[in-house]
Amino acid sequence: MATTQAGIPADIIRSVLLNLPVKALLKFECVCKEWCSLIRDSNFKHSYRGEERLIALSKSPGFSHPIKISLVDPLSHVCVLEQLGEFTEHLSFLKDKRYPRPHVLGCCNGLVLLSFNSHIFLWNPSTRHCSKVLQLLTDSVGGPKGSGFFYDSSTGDYNAIILLPRLVLVASLKKKEWRELSLPNNLRCGRHVLQFRNIFHFEAIDLQWGTDHFSRRYKILYFDPESEKFKPFPAPKVKDGVAQEISAFGVIEDCFSITIHNRCDNTTEILSMKKYGVAESWVSMFIISGSELPILYYDRVTFYSLKRKGLIWRCWRPPTMFVLDMETKERKTVLDGITRETIAGGLDTCLVVESLASPHEFIWIDDQHKHFAKEITLRGTSLQIIGRCGIAIGAISN
Template sequence: MKRETMMSNNGDNGASKDVLTEILSRLPVKSLLRFRCVCHYWYALIKTSSFITKHHHKNNIRLLVQHYESDYRYAIGILTDENLGSTAPLYYNLDEHGIEINPDSVIGPINGIYCLYDRNEHSMCLWNPAIREFRPISLPRLNLPSYISDPTSNFGFGVDPMTNNYKLIWLRQFWDDNLDGPYDLQTVLVYNLCTNSWRLFEIPRDQSRIVRNSLGNSTYMNGVYYWLVEDYYNDYCILSFDLTNENFYDLPTLSEIPKSKFGELALYDNSIAIILFHPNEIENYIEIWAMKEEGFWTKQLTMGPILDVLVPIGFWDNDRQLLIRTNSGRMILYNINTLESRDLGYYGLESALQVYRFKESLFSLKEGDNSFSMVQA
């Protein structure tokens, strides 16, 4: 009791609250979870939403790597500045976290929160790796004819800036086995974390877009989620979803994208960007185009030649280093200033080797109502 009183007084009187908050906000989550036991004042401070937000903005960006293992399971590793390129990166055992799914899709992160989806088991959960919390999501069952086969799923994940509520967008495309073609309806489901409920949209096929690539070819910024898509005329556009009003919008993409190039959506210099490159050339030149104003694209830089590029993924470390997946199945960091590359020590198939940048978060997934409901739009 004496120790608790001393630490409490130190937090209240010995140092200003602002200084204490600033110091604690720079510490890793692992330390903060221990420091909650120091005294009641520290516990209450670390639990406040303002501190959680401040801490998330202060801590360093890390990398989460998902790749396929030989035993038909996906491994998830965490890379920091200290273990980049290490032969023994830090792995997260999902079973030890109580997550009984083998995620083939990882969506996010948003404020350090991921959504994991296991298509084979048709199961989904939200996961905070920093504090080892997860929250199962009950999935809706759709009444579909027996001749409709398993869907192709594409996802989006973000925050409604008006309510600070987390939302998940699930685009589901089905196949009509009788017609041997796409099913007439594309289903869009929106999950609301606050109400723990799904909202259902059904979009006629002639009004929908085909999402080209569910593995990384999408991004989120400021309450809007973006996908690079093709329409039925094989033209590129950007499909966006506003998480506040829950409406879809089309944005014009680069007219400079010929069919010989490939475009990947990313974030660059606080803007939506498209990374362009020639996938069939030995020496690949990569271009970065950013949308500083809606519908207007400006070339930011050209890099190259860069050898052994399969696909660029996105930027890490204040847009100075580009993540690249190589033809030989490696994952490398390419510094756009020094032109040096760094092997991350991961190998895998193209569709099973994914990298996500994230920051640790104290956001708890155990809050909120556990009831489940279905709302028809």
């Protein structure tokens, strides 16, 4: 067994370092050359997985207000926010009126994919490193219905996925090229998406079903990156003739979960899939009244389980964040520091693990790539995709 200069087995040092937070690891790079080399080793970075954290990005209305990045403390029902920094202090172009708010496209392996209108960045909240990696102009067709970000282990590449009503765009961060994928003719994208275990899930609506078959219109699909196909995901069974619909996707105790709203009695049932991918493993967690959880009229609702048996809910439109007590089924006070005024300009969240992964591998460099534009016709509307042209952003620090 290899030992260090201090006589301590290298495997023991590696094991200890793998259990430290990122903040400590970055400081320990200065201890000695051996530790610095170990921490910066690609195998060590790939093996490292820190604490899971909930990151919130919010913006007050008005272009002069900064974009706030906050760390949500998972140990409290009424969560405390720690300001991690403000993008506008480091990315001066974000003060431009054309880039009013942030949007989380997805997160994977501790990296968060962010968009500011056409500019797409890869950001590591743990190391504060951020690089521009893609560019996409969708102003002519409005905002996406949903988005995701996943890692393809067969190629060692990350991929971004953007849902439009009838079209899906997928881009490789290495190749910087967007590809068009079509949904089955009878399906269109719904309101809810969830990135879970590196798999992108989303709600789809079957247009062939009439309103009398309301509950069968809503399906769950997932994206298979190898075949680049959309495949059905086993949904919980619903009673025939009952007007039910999916009202949210989320994660409870590391289980894929959804909420089903019953229009007949205005209740919401929360279900979790205890064995991922097994239809028979859906379990009802609890049922609450619509007055306690009025999420049916919100768009793109996501929920996460917290310690002390709490669920934190984030609604994209209108911007809303609150905590639900799983024992009492009561809504708690919204998070400290997050009010209607501070999020009216936009609110997004992502559940991300601490990571040493670097976004600079996928950096977007003007000098190495030529500008190209591709025109796609969407039902008579022009959608312009721009790739391999832009700027690179360095580290973000407190």
